[in-house]
Amino acid sequence: MTFAIQLQLKRAEGALVRVLGLVGRRGYEVIRVEARPSGDERVMDVVMTVQSDRPADVLVRHMAKLFDVVEIQEMREMSK
Amino acid sequence: MNNAKLLVQALEQEGVDVIFGYPGGAIMPFYDALVGSRLRHILVRHEQAAVLGADGYARATGRVGVCVATSGPGATNLVTGIANAFLDSVPLVAITGQVASPLMGTDAFQEVDTFGITMPVVKHSFLVKRAAVLPWMVREAFRLARSGRPGPVLIDLPKDVQNAAACGGYEPAPIEQPPAPEPQAVARAAELLRASRRPVVYAGGGIGMGCAVDEFRAFVAATRIPVVSTLKGLGALPGDHELYLGMLGMHGFRAANRAIQECDVLVCVGARFDDRATGKLSEFAPRARVIHMDVDAAEVGKLRRPDVAVVGGLRPALRTLSIPLEIDSWRRTCRAFTAEHAWNYDAPGAGVYAPRFLKRLSEAADGETIITCDVGQHQMWVAQHCRFRRPEHHLSSGGLGTMGYGVPAAIGAQLGRPQARVISVTGDGSIMMNLQELATLVRYDLPIKIVLLDNRALGMVRQWQELFFEHRYSEVDLSDNPDFVRVAEAFGIPAFRLEDRREETQAIERLTRDRGPVLAHVLIDPQANVWPLVPPGHSNEVMMEGAHR
Structure with missing residues (x-):
């Protein structure tokens, strides 16, 4: 299954690496990732496409726990 | 500054x-x-x-x-x-x-x-x-x-x-309480409990870590649901409680695993469906609807999809769910499981039978004794045969399984609770991983008791090689161990050796009465195995048994 996750991330030391590392460690594969500055210089907007047999909601809950994740805004299934 | x-x-x-x-x-x-x-x-x-x-x-x-x-x-x-x-x-x-x-x-x-x-x-x-x-x-x-x-x-x-020069002062961090679970989720859990006929509580380490022991015990007293425990959940309910069926999982007791397999509602409280607890996940509690209570939302559905997720602080949820249930018949069934599978401590021979020795030691120790473990066979024997009155009395490396944990953890525990008796149960493999800390123990004059169960091997690996690798023993022999009594004495720790079961009483007396540190070097049968055992990849219904040694 492939799905998209959109999140806001603090621009803190290692924040993006921490998110990407979590995705891989939990058994998901990053297919595409885009990170760009947001209007607020303290945060960045990240959109990623992720693939796995494992459920999307579990990964989202893991991500939501990260200290640097300000908000997980969206998750949509793209294909089976 | x-x-x-x-x-x-x-x-x-x-x-x-x-x-x-x-x-x-x-x-x-x-x-x-x-x-x-x-x-x-x-x-x-x-x-x-x-x-x-x-x-x-x-x-x-x-x-x-x-x-x-x-x-x-x-x-x-x-x-x-x-x-x-x-x-x-x-x-x-x-x-x-x-x-x-x-x-x-x-x-x-x-x-x-x-x-x-x-x-x-x-x-x-x-x-x-x-x-x-x-x-x-x-x-x-x-x-x-x-x-x-x-x-x-x-x-x-x-x-x-x-x-660099400091900027500003320091304000201590606030103590935060976890958010209370959604009332609707707790209400659904209560409905499920009321409709259940064969419920079982699967108690994990979250109860102790979440300071919810009192609420958990009140919940068990009100519902009178039989309880099984994970390794880290030991002590959430006192080990001699009438509703306690024992540890579940790979080296769990048969009564605990049977109750799980037959239950219709599984109440998971602060546990995480770890593979050592569940065995083959798809066959774990196959007939059960699951209530999963956890402070960590990411645990919900990670391995087993619950029917009701109660996410948040355990204490308020347990208080609300403390309701009487009509499950007398199921309780009798569980009691029958316990009676049918009661442990037989009568092992033949003149040597020390580790399960019996640890049970006797645990019974002789006072209710505030802390036992730390290393990792391996002795760790499972402690979990099976020692009784704990509180979770913080049993310190064991559960998730990572870190050999070398026992002695340093005992040092930390003794410094944190100077009045408590601290016993570190270790093996001849594990103790060598942090042996140097005997010097720390002596330096700070810590009265820690060390029970070193010595089978001259890496026992748990040897057991698996015997059972699952056709007796092909590979790099598990430790028959060239040093003389541990002399090693302890070289560090300045009094030590003695125990080989004959007739000397057990005297040894236990020293371990529970001596004021200072002591190391008991306990020689056990090198062929002794930990039973029961759920073979890897199998359901918890498949429990191997072997001879007492």
């Missing part, structure tokens, strides 16, 4: 009384600031013992454990212990020195990327690049370590930042 001094003051203001560490080049400003501080620093002989000591301190007291190391090898020696705390959800703050900021990224002497190396095994980590953010980072580190699902937090502190 420099930042190193500010950090020491911050630790004092957080109520830290003991820290475990080892100095070195990049952490020297911090050690300089320690001089004259009211913090008690425990100088270990290897950094791994600093972090495992802080872990034992945290588990025994419920407070945040603190350890300190220098950059490079000091920091990498902490990694196993940080991972240990991560997998067992132990509140910990690890402080590491780092090379000065201008040198970072240049392969400087004793430079490693501590922040990067530890990232997968911390709840969070901070690299302090500017003096101004240090107070905020320390406060957040303590808040994060103990809030929600506890865990380890790393602060990596370059030497120049330690030396």
